[in-house]
Amino acid sequence: MPKKIDHEERKNLIFRSALRVFGEYGYKETNLSLIAQECGLSRTTVYQYFSSIDDVLHYAVKAGTDSLFERYTSPEWQGTCGPFELLQRIISDILDRADEYKTEITNFILVMKTLDMDLDETIHHRTVKLKLFLSRLIRKGQTEGEIKQTDTADLVGKIIILIQTYCLHLAFFENQAKQVRELLESYILSVKA
Amino acid sequence: MPKKIDHEERKNLIFRSALRVFGEYGYKETNLSLIAQECGLSRTTVYQYFSSIDDVLHYAVKAGTDSLFERYTSPEWQGTCGPFELLQRIISDILDRADEYKTEITNFILVMKTLDMDLDETIHHRTVKLKLFLSRLIRKGQTEGEIKQTDTADLVGKIIILIQTYCLHLAFFENQAKQVRELLESYILSVKA
């Protein structure tokens, strides 16, 4: 009976190493040797878990964002305050986390672009639950008279776009991210009833 | 009497080929063979003008945007209409040209990021003249009563950021670029006196 290893865990170990290597060396310099070295495995061992280097990258960008916005449905993000303040706090938290994972976001975008993956669609998948959640929150805020009566879908759409804009600026024009944050915050304030 | 060859001209020929190859093949696929082929020179000849391939790329992305916004100082963009309409038309033209050069913009950003070049600074250099020009135009518009009296620097800053945002979305989230354009257009309208 040989040692049993959790494949999923190993895959995670590897792709997280991949993301770290991206962060340190940039996409063009990233190769299997570095990734294997980073996670203390031999080059060939990686092939036990991924069929190719592109497979690693695909997995990395997919798994790396899977449960991105799940946290906001947890109880601690519910009912502690009114809908508008909750909206503010959630958006603020998203941007803070974007700050924290700046390198990962940048690499995520670069890798997806380089692998010719569909960013639009991927982002859509990752944010669909968040959109739903925000919609409900906003409608609740409107019912409770905290948020202006405007087209909810349009409002959510704009928020999402501005969050993406923040991430893009973070990744490519660091200096201006702060201004985008202000823009988003003032936009939120403008929908207060 | 040996043939005299204009070094600068050759460098231009080469880096423009490099940009064209970027546009067609993307950064990861771009290599010296393709660039040399594109400009009808042999691979080795390129080394007479650039010390390495990274040198070509650095030069390309730097010089590639040099006279980007010069056109708006030409007479045909002056005096044909009032300051506000001119502002609208210039911004519209910038976005249209961004549409046209979408691939080049995308690769430009990717290459700069991959080469660890300072996008912030580069963009600042490229847009400093445009900013100046827009400032004057806006101040003129304010004097003539066509544009609201607001902080000019802030207004110009926001416009530039939104233009950059448009380019970023164009490059990475194609589907949403249209909404960013609307956002920018409605923002411009909101400063009309």
Added chain:
Amino acid sequence: MPKKIDHEERKNLIFRSALRVFGEYGYKETNLSLIAQECGLSRTTVYQYFSSIDDVLHYAVKAGTDSLFERYTSPEWQGTCGPFELLQRIISDILDRADEYKTEITNFILVMKTLDMDLDETIHHRTVKLKLFLSRLIRKGQTEGEIKQTDTADLVGKIIILIQTYCLHLAFFENQAKQVRELLESYILSVKA
């Protein structure tokens, strides 16, 4: 009480899988993974029975033809007709079976050649019983006046060579195998008394 496993049987299982894989994928594509997969064992288990992959192949091509011509000594191939007709039927059956196992024969030859094994000697071993059997049959035919009085050994030798020729053409010049069959059949007819 540990499970007892018949080593010989396992070896047989493995080499028969190897032969099947040869037949399907050809020698160059055959590897241990495929063989192990084919017999439902893990790659490493094979090493319990063979010391290397070449060992498997050696064994396979040697043992793979062991009881090739045993069938002709069975009662159903005896006494049902006269010696000459029996000779005709046996040769026809051999060629038919060669047709059926064309791929296996081809790979068998290729593998032996690639492994630097002595085809001459191997074939000699495999056919020695058949030769003996044919000799007896021919001599019986000569006694009964059905077959011409010629040098039996020479006759048998020629038949064997022509059978081998048929196999070789089958393996390498498919289109001409039919003509070789005709050649062999007409040769047999020519020794009829």
Added chain:
Amino acid sequence: MPKKIDHEERKNLIFRSALRVFGEYGYKETNLSLIAQECGLSRTTVYQYFSSIDDVLHYAVKAGTDSLFERYTSPEWQGTCGPFELLQRIISDILDRADEYKTEITNFILVMKTLDMDLDETIHHRTVKLKLFLSRLIRKGQTEGEIKQTDTADLVGKIIILIQTYCLHLAFFENQAKQVRELLESYILSVKA
């Protein structure tokens, strides 16, 4: 003006090295390193002349047999004796040369088989001129009363098949080639008028 190298000559140098390596190491062991080493070039230099290793092999088997039977149309093989004797001498010469190039023939067959090239068709191409030449010779012999009046095409076809058979036995059953030669020689004698 850099040194100019005859590409065709280099290709020849390389594929001849390839054939030599086949002869020494066998197909399975042959690789680009060995071929490059054999002809004193670096592994990468080979790629200046061939696009892949399979390309080398294809070229080798094609070019290796291109002018195989051209010699028999030269004057020294003409008019020195009567048609029947010439036929005997040509066939004898072909078999002698087959003896001489035994290794090459073996590798030729193995490589073609492994590369999934059409042996039937290739051989047809290589022998079409020889067939024509033999047809004319035989018809001349028939006119001059030296050769029996039989179906020329059939006769030529049988000779070609027997030559191929000789090559196959040479390659795979060395010990029996001699008997095939005798078979062919006696067959030729049997068509003497």
Added chain:
DNA sequence: TATGAATGAGAGTTCATTCAT
């Protein structure tokens, strides 16, 4: 006995770069 885990050796291939003419 059986097998998952791991790996070293080596394959084909690409490409920036140097050298000699």
Added chain:
DNA sequence: GATGAATGAACTCTCATTCAT
């Protein structure tokens, strides 16, 4: 100045084989 020739370094990927359980 220009360029064919040549190559070393590095990459992805395969596979037989060993190790530890």
